Amino acid sequence: AKLEADRVKEKLERDRRKLETIRRMLTFRKVPESDEWRRWKIACVDGSDSPAISERLGARVGVFTAGYMIFKGDEFVKDEYVAGSISWGQRGSPELVKKALGLIRLMHERELAIRCLEEEGADWVLIDGSFFGFRTKCEKLRRISLNIEGFDSFGELIDSLRDSSLKLLESRRAVGIVKRVRTCAIDGYVAFSTLSSEPCLDR
Secondary structure, eight states, X not given: OHHHHHHHHHHHHHHHHHHHHHHHHOOOOOOOOOSGGGGOEEEEEEEEEOSSOXXXXXXXXXXXXXXXEEEETTEEEEEEEEEEEEEEOSSSOHHHHHHHHHHHHHHHHHXXXXXXXXXXXXXXXXXXXXXXXXXXXXXXXXXSEEEETTEEEHHHHHHHHHHHHHHHHHXXXXXXXXXXXXXXXXXXXXXXXXXXXXXXXXO
């Protein structure tokens, strides 16, 4: 019991030192109350794809959907949805199909978000997740053939997603909603600011 207590005490002391470092890095300001948001036209974009790839004779199949809803203040304005599927041979890893499906779905989300800004007159657009979270493991896939929705390779699809994500980011009217605990968001800021994971709480 004493060994376990000493271990916990040491861990808490490390966390205390990290929190002191983080406290000096963070600044906060009170957001003034305002009804200005009631005049804003806000688009919310999201999508979904198959939780598991369906295995059929000679093929792996996945489906996706993406859509948006637009509100002005707390009043609903309009919505629109797209859906599709991809089919892939049964050679290779099913994870490759799952990755392709997620990227295709995200491409449609990005296209809808840009349309909301350029054609639907949205003041703000909310997208699901970070702007470049899709890039995880993408570099290993760039040269793999794809031949889906006009893209000959993963590299072409990844580049298209990069460009559309940059376009949204540079509009300064797009917000990525990251559904993680607040300490993870703080860790991301700290790691970005210090170029090190050492001060991060990692929880």
